[in-house]
Amino acid sequence: xxxxxxxxxxxxxxxxxxxxxxxxxxxxxxxxxxxxxxxxxxxxxxxxxxxxxxxxxxxxxxxxxxxxxxxxxxxxxxxxxxxxxxxxxxxxxxxxxxxxxxxxxxxxxxxxxxxxxxxxxxxxxxxxxxxxxxxxxxxxxxxxxxxxxxxxxxxxxxxxxxxxxxxxxxxxxxxxxxxxxxxxxxxxxxxxxxxxxxxxxxxxxxxxxxxxxxxxxxxxxxxxxxxxxxxxxxxxxxxxxxxxxxxxxxxxxxxxxxxxxxxxxxxxxxxxxxxxxxxxxxxxxxxxxxxxxxxxxxxxxxxxxxxxxxxxxxxxxxxxxxxxxxxxxxxxxxxxxxxxxxxxxxxxxxxxxxxxxxxxxxxxxxxxxxxxxxxxxxxxxxxxxxxxxxxxxxxxxxxxxxxxxxxxxxxxxxxxxxxxxxxxxxxxxxxxxxxxxxxxxxxxxxxxxxxxxxxxxxxxxxxxxxxxxxxxxxxxxxxxxxxxxxxxxxxxxxxxxxxxxxxxxxxxxxxxxxxxxxxxxxxxxxxxxxxxxxxxxxxxxxxxxxxxxxxxxxxxxxxxxxxxxxxxxxxxxxxxxxxxxxxxxxxxxxxxxxxxxxxxxxxxxxxxxxxxxxxxxxxxxxxxxxxxxxxxxxxxxxxxxxxxxxxxxxxxxxxxxxxxxxxxxxxxxxxxxxxxxxxxxxxxxxxxxxxxxxxxxxxxxxxxxxxxxxxxxxxxxxxxxxxxxxxxxxxxxxxxxxxxxxxxxxxxxxxxxxxxxxxxxxxxxxxxxxxxxxxxxxxxxxxxxxxxxxxxxxxxxxxxxxxxxxxxxxxxxxxxxxxxxxxxxxxxxxxxxxxxxxxxxxxxxxxxxxxxxxxxxxxxxxxxxxxxxxxxxxxxxxxxx
Ligand SMILES: [Zn+2]
Numbered sequence: 001x002x003x004x005x006x007x008x009x010x011x012x013x014x015x016x017x018x019x020x021x022x023x024x025x026x027x028x029x030x031x032x033x034x035x036x037x038x039x040x041x042x043x044x045x046x047x048x049x050x051x052x053x054x055x056x057x058x059x060x061x062x063x064x065x066x067x068x069x070x071x072x073x074x075x076x077x078x079x080x081x082x083x084x085x086x087x088x089x090x091x092x093x094x095x096x097x098x099x100x101x102x103x104x105x106x107x108x109x110x111x112x113x114x115x116x117x118x119x120x121x122x123x124x125x126x127x128x129x130x131x132x133x134x135x136x137x138x139x140x141x142x143x144x145x146x147x148x149x150x151x152x153x154x155x156x157x158x159x160x161x162x163x164x165x166x167x168x169x170x171x172x173x174x175x176x177x178x179x180x181x182x183x184x185x186x187x188x189x190x191x192x193x194x195x196x197x198x199x200x201x202x203x204x205x206x207x208x209x210x211x212x213x214x215x216x217x218x219x220x221x222x223x224x225x226x227x228x229x230x231x232x233x234x235x236x237x238x239x240x241x242x243x244x245x246x247x248x249x250x251x252x253x254x255x256x257x258x259x260x261x262x263x264x265x266x267x268x269x270x271x272x273x274x275x276x277x278x279x280x281x282x283x284x285x286x287x288x289x290x291x292x293x294x295x296x297x298x299x300x301x302x303x304x305x306x307x308x309x310x311x312x313x314x315x316x317x318x319x320x321x322x323x324x325x326x327x328x329x330x331x332x333x334x335x336x337x338x339x340x341x342x343x344x345x346x347x348x349x350x351x352x353x354x355x356x357x358x359x360x361x362x363x364x365x366x367x368x369x370x371x372x373x374x375x376x377x378x379x380x381x382x383x384x385x386x387x388x389x390x391x392x393x394x395x396x397x398x399x400x401x402x403x404x405x406x407x408x409x410x411x412x413x414x415x416x417x418x419x420x421x422x423x424x425x426x427x428x429x430x431x432x433x434x435x436x437x438x439x440x441x442x443x444x445x446x447x448x449x450x451x452x453x454x455x456x457x458x459x460x461x462x463x464x465x466x467x468x469x470x471x472x473x474x475x476x477x478x479x480x481x482x483x484x485x486x487x488x489x490x491x492x493x494x495x496x497x498x499x500x501x502x503x504x505x506x507x508x509x510x511x512x513x514x515x516x517x518x519x520x521x522x523x524x525x526x527x528x529x530x531x532x533x534x535x536x537x538x539x540x541x542x543x544x545x546x547x548x549x550x551x552x553x554x555x556x557x558x559x560x561x562x563x564x565x566x567x568x569x570x571x572x573x574x575x576x577x578x579x580x581x582x583x584x585x586x587x588x589x590x591x592x593x594x595x596x597x598x599x600x601x602x603x604x605x606x607x608x609x610x611x612x613x614x615x616x617x618x619x620x621x622x623x624x625x626x627x628x629x630x631x632x633x634x635x636x637x638x639x640x641x642x643x644x645x646x647x648x649x650x651x652x653x654x655x656x657x658x659x660x661x662x663x664x665x666x667x668x669x670x671x672x673x674x675x676x677x678x679x680x681x682x683x684x685x686x687x688x689x690x691x692x693x694x695x696x697x698x699x700x701x702x703x704x705x706x707x708x709x710x711x712x713x714x715x716x717x718x719x720x721x722x723x724x725x726x727x728x729x730x731x732x733x734x735x736x737x738x739x740x741x742x743x744x745x746x747x748x749x750x751x752x753x754x755x756x757x758x759x760x761x762x763x764x765x766x767x768x769x770x771x772x773x774x775x776x777x778x779x780x781x782x783x784x785x786x787x788x789x790x791x792x793x794x795x796x797x798x799x800x801x802x803x804x805x806x807x808x809x810x811x812x813x814x815x816x817x818x819x820x821x822x823x824x825x826x827x828x829x830x831x832x833x834x835x836x837x838x839x840x841x842x843x844x845x846x847x848x849x850x851x852x853x854x855x856x857x858x859x860x861x862x863x864x865x866x867x868x869x870x871x872x873x874x875x876x877x878x879x880x881x
Contacts, residue, residue, distance in 0.1 A: 011321040011374045017139055018049040019091075022188075024146040026136070028116075030123055030154040030198055032108035035116060036065070039101045039136040041146075045091070055088040055099075057137035060115070060130065064137070066102035086137040103136050110134075111788055111829040119264035120223070122199030123159065124277055126270060129320055129379045132191035142317045143422040145188035152198055153180040159198040161221065165189070165273045167255045185273055187253065188420060190316050195272030197221070197260045204230040208241050210251045216241075221260040222283060229284040232295060232681065233259065233302050240303040243337050248411060250310040259283065259302070263754065264789055266832050267383070268301050271308035278305070281755055281791055287679045287718040289756050292686035294719075299341065304334040310415060318422040320379040324371045324447065325425055327383075328391020335392060342683035345570035346620040352545045352571065353624075355393065359385035359548070361636060363452045365842045366879045368479035372425050372447045377874040380832050386450075393548040394446045398432055400491045400518060400546050401443060406436035442489040442522060450479040453488050453547075455521065458554040461536035468496060468506075468533040472519070472526045480881065490521040493546035493569075496530065496537035501566035507532025518546065538562050540576075543569040564607060574625055577611065580604060581654070582629045582637055588650035589634065593643055598653045602661070609662035612695065613669055620687030623694040628655060631805040640846045644805040648768055659698040670695040679718055686720070693724035700728045710738040713745075722746070723759050730763050757784045758795035765799040765807075772807035773815050776800045780822075787825055790833050797822045801840035808840070809847065813854030816841075820858040823872070824865060831869030838862070838875045856880070 023042035028035060043055065061083045067074045069092060080087045091097070110117035115134025116125050125131065133140040150164040156179040162171075166185025173179050201221040208216045218237060220230040237259070244250040254274045261280035269278040282301040285294055311333065312326035339347040362368060362385050369382070371391045376382055399407040410432035418427055425447050429440050456473045472492075476485035494517065496504040511528035513520040519528060538559040541551060563576035581604070588598030611617065611625045628651055635642045659666065673692040679685065700709045706729065713725035726746055729739040743760070750756040761784075765776050779785060779796055786792050801808050801819050808815040819840070827834035844855035862868075863876045 006377075008375055008377050009320075009379075011319070011372075014319050014321075016046065017141065017144060018046055018053045019055050019139065020044045020046060021139055021144055021146045023149075024138075024191075025149045025151075026194075027151040028153065028196065030107075030152065030159060032118060033106045035105050035107055035123075037103045037105060037136050039099075039103075039138070041099045041101070041138070042096065043091070043099050044096045051091075051093045053091075055091045057086040057088075057101075058130070058133040058140040059084050059086055059137045060133045062134070062137060063104045064101070065104055066100070068100040070098050071100075084133075101137050105135060112832065113264055113266045113790070113830060114832070116196065117264070119262040121158075122201065122260075122262060123154075123197065124199075124260065124262050125194065125196045125272075126266060126277065127194050127272075128192040128270060130192075132194055135194075138191050140191050142190040142192060142319060145190055145316070145420070145422065147186065147188050148194065149182065149184045150194075150196065151180055151182045152196060153178055154198050158200070160200055161198060163195075163197040163221075163258055163260065163275055165193065165195055165275050167274075185254075187273060187314065189273050189313060190422065193271070193273045193313060193316075195270070195275040195277055197262075197275065197277065200224070201260065202227045204228075204234055206234050206238065208238055208252070208257075210241070211245045212251060214252065214255070216252055216254070217256045219256070219258045220283065221258065222280065223261075223263075226261075226284055229286055229289070230261070232285045232290075233283045233298055236299040236302040237306060239299075239341065240306045240337060243303070243340065244307055244310070244333075247336065247340070248310070248333065248408075248415075250307075250415070252309065253314075257306075259305075263791070266790055266830070269305045271305040271312055273309070273313050276305045279791065281758075284755060285681075287681070289719055289750075289753060290681075291720040291723050291759075292681060292689055295681040296338065296342070296686070300334050300338050303337045304330055307333045307337070314420065315415065315418045316422045318424050320376070320382070321372055321374065322424050323379075323382060324387045324391035324394075325423060325428055327388045328371060328393075329395050329428075331388050331392035332395040335396075343618055343620055343687070346618060346624065346683070346687070348544060348571050349574050349621070349624050351389075352575075355385070355389045355545075355548060356633060356636070357630065359389045360452055360550075361632070361843050362386050363390070363450060363479070364477070364636070365845070366480055366881060367839060367842050367875070368450045370448050370450045374448075378835070378870045380871050381835055381874050390548055397446065397491055397547060398440070398443070400493070401440075401489070401520075402432060402436045402438060403516070406438070407432070410435040442487070445486055445488050449476065449485055449488070450482055451476045451485060452550055453490060454550045454552060455490065455492065456552045457539075457541060459539050461533070463536070466531065466533050468530045468537060470494075470519075470526075470528045470530075470539065472512075472521055472528065474521055474524060480878070487522065487524055490547045490549060492519040492521050492541065492549075493517055493543035494519055495540040495543060495567070495569060495572070496533065497540050497563065497567060498537055499535060501568065503568060504533060504535075504537050506530040517543070538566075540567045540569060540572045542575070543567075543572045545571050545575075561603065561607060565610070570621060574621070577607065577625055578629060580607070582634060585629060585634050585647070585650050585654060586638055588653060589638070589643070589646040592649045592653075593646045598650055600654055600657050604654075605658045605661035608658045609665055612662065612691075613665055618687060619673075619691040620683065623687065623690035626691075626694045626698070635805070635843070635846065641849075642847050642851075644809040644847075644851075645811070648806045655698060656701045659701045663699070663702055666695050666698055670699060675717055675721070677717065689718070689720045689724075693721065696724060696728055697732075700732045706733040706736050706738045709733065710742065713742045719756070719759075723763070726759075727763050727766075730767050734767055734769070751784065754784065754789075754792070758791055761785065761792065761796040762799045765796050766803045768804065768806045770807065770810050772800065772804060773810060773818050776807075777818055788829050790830065793822075793826055793833060793837070797826075798837055798840070801837065809851055811850060813851070813857070816855050816858040820862055823862060827869060827872050831871040834869070835871035835875045838872060838879075842879055844879070 021041050025040040027038040064081050107116045107118045114131035152162040162181035164183035166183050169184045170182040202224040204220045204227045206218045259276045261278045261283035263280050265279035307330050311329045317325050413435045414431035453476045459470045498504045508531050512526040560576045567573035591598045631647050634647050709728045716722035729742045733739045823838050
């Protein structure tokens with residue numbers, strides 16, 4: 001484990017490496033506690049670099065066994081070595097030479113899951129961001145592109161399967177029951193894309209023919225006996241390959257494409273060239289074990305990693321500050337893919353909810369950073385919602401600003417111009433500027449400036465002049481180390497909705513550039529006047545969520561209700577209703593804190609009933625609209641002095657009110673949506689289940705709710721319905737025989753399926769209320785739980801901290817104390833996991849004073865612990881700063 005050196009890396013300090021490594025030959029002799037790694041590196045001094053320049057290679061906890069240059073062992077006086085660094089003080093004068101390094105690593109002891117490790121007896125690697133240096137000394141930075149040849153040797157009985165990047169070149173038998181395979185990847189790549197897998201796994205095979213006729217062998221490797229569970233992932237892979245050809249003109253470039261599912265994995269998946277390694281959670285699925293959300297995630301993540309082949313692998317990042325270059329862009333691409341495969345509006349609303357739930361709090365708290373950061377202490381801590389999700393929003397805005405054709409031309413130019421290179425955000429933007437002739441310099445602030453911009457908007461109608469005026473003022477709140485902000489270019493899609501629900505035309509507009517339904521906000525204030533407006537319109541703003549901003553709009557409740565039913569843009573329509581709900585919940589939580597009973601308008605619950613039963617709307621849309629804003633969403637809107645108990649009570653009261661007002665019609669709809677026994681994970685089937693389960697959540701609040709949910713659980717013919725019923729029982733009827741019985745039945749049925757048991761842990765960790773911390777503490781002793789498996793830790797501890805506002809924020813601070821212990825426990829094995837868990841406390845300053853003090857005490861206790869890893873120290877100190 002690397003402990004903190006205090007070193008801060010800065011974007012402005014970037015300079016190219018003095019040396020390059022055009023060729024890398026690796027040989028592995030695999031053994032759990034002593035794997036021998038031999039690296040033969042062709043080193044080339046960059047033109048213009050002095051021959052006296054030392055060659056400094058990165059390491060991390062390495063043991064050097066042998067060192068040679070051009071076949072001759074190095075004298076001890078010519079190099080210095082530590083586990084974390086190898087410096088050749090006097091490299092040869094020749095421009096090119098061969099450096100041979102032998103190291104030894106112990107995969108079985110690698111619990112950090114970075115570098116080469118063992119997961120359930122399978123050797124696998126994770127090298128992004130800086131894991132390769134845990135395998136051998138190297139210039140472990142993304143701008144060092146090298147052609148790799150990899151030889152793997154292992155006992156055949158233990159590891160019949162030997163995989164690496166690229167195409168298989170050679171295989172053969174060796175003495176003593178060993179065998180070997182050689183892989184060659186012709187595409188130069190950075191070390192973070194290196195991968196190796198060895199072990200005994202089952203395979204699901206298929207093939208894909210690219211549009212130019214290349215035959216590609218596809219393989220998905222899983223635990224023996226689970227091959228059928230990879231069917232959906234394989235189908236998603238083939239659809240992704242076709243889609244990327246059709247939509248972005250990107251074709252696959254090797255003869256094989258392999259995916260391996262492993263059970264111990266820090267992230268979702270990794271896009272290693274030709275050999276993607278996946279958390280098995282994002283590969284394995286069938287109706288019995290996976291929810292519709294799991295199916296959708298698998299489809300999206302398979303696509304995401306595959307799409308990296310071009311955006312990330314063929315064109316990679318110059319340095320880690322450019323992480324969004326590959327991630328934001330590839331998230332945008334996988335969002336578009338899912339939108340094309342499913343319902344575009346529903347997908348978009350889900351994206352908006354995710355962005356608000358994960359990225360907005362980051363932007364509004366101590367961990368705020370620009371999409372392209374300028375400094376970091378630990379790059380592992382920058383795999384954030386800002387880099388990924390906001391990074392994707394920025395790419396989406398480029399398309400909105402330029403239009404789809406110029407956007408595609410810019411993408412084509414970027415892919416052509418930088419193929420085989422390590423590029424920057426400047427290179428990316430330049431491609432769009434050159435392709436479109438447009439100036440994106442103000443727009444580029446979206447990459448460079450942290451914080452969520454806010455637009456304050458008011459409007460007025462002048463009937464006599466037939467004019468409608470919109471006043472817009474932009475501001476960007478200060479964020480850590482950025483107190484003064486520059487003005488942004490915000491593409492704000494809008495509509496003027498007439499009484500008939502149609503968008504009104506206007507004769508002319510002045511005060512801002514308005515183009516194709518988009519207001520380009522570029523100044524601090526705009527006063528925008530539309531003429532030729534016959535009646536007062538309802539103003540629909542940020543349609544399609546065209547910009548990742550917050551809006552403070554002075555708008556009549558009448559207008560919001562009208563837009564909830566009539567806006568032609570489904571995202572804005574959902575937003576209008578969601579705003580009504582949020583406003584009502586904020587008011588109710590204030591009433592509850594003031595000791596009063598919450599009051600809700602009849603019209604709100606009537607509107608919820610109308611939306612639920614409106615068969616003209618997509619079922620999945622209705623399910624999303626009926627989902628009340630989450631407790632954390634409401635807290636974020638309130639902003640400070642948060643009392644999670646009051647918010648919870650307000651939300652429960654509104655849900656109950658909606659259920660009581662609409663009981664018979666919701667129940668009738670619930671019955672009509674009953675399963676006909678057939679199952680398809682497609683959007684239509686998932687939408688029907690989502691709506692029916694949303695209705696169950698309300699109906700469970702009425703008399704006999706527990707028995708209705710228990711029947712739902714008993715009759716469930718798929719995991720979506722089963723998990724939904726279990727959640728409703730555990731949350732709404734905790735402690736009843738129905739809830740206890742369902743939890744026991746679920747556990748008995750799935751005890752031997754760790755991925756499904758994660759749902760069981762998750763449901764219990766999210767049960768609202770003060771008692772849950774004790775339950776969760778008890779579950780850490782459960783035989784199905786393990787602190788060394790990230791999926792288990794996230795399901796139990798992560799869920800408790802991130803999705804249980806009343807449990808985690810228990811007024812006496814016990815939730816924080818327990819969490820602090822768990823973070824330190826995780827830290828001893830896996831610093832990355834611990835650091836990510838710890839971010840659950842990022843909004844601690846917005847709590848009411850009692851809880852705030854207790855949260856701070858926990859953070860101080862963590863930061864005062866000796867020998868903390870860089871990962872955890874960085875996060876905790878930034879949160880306390
Ligand atoms: Zn990615």
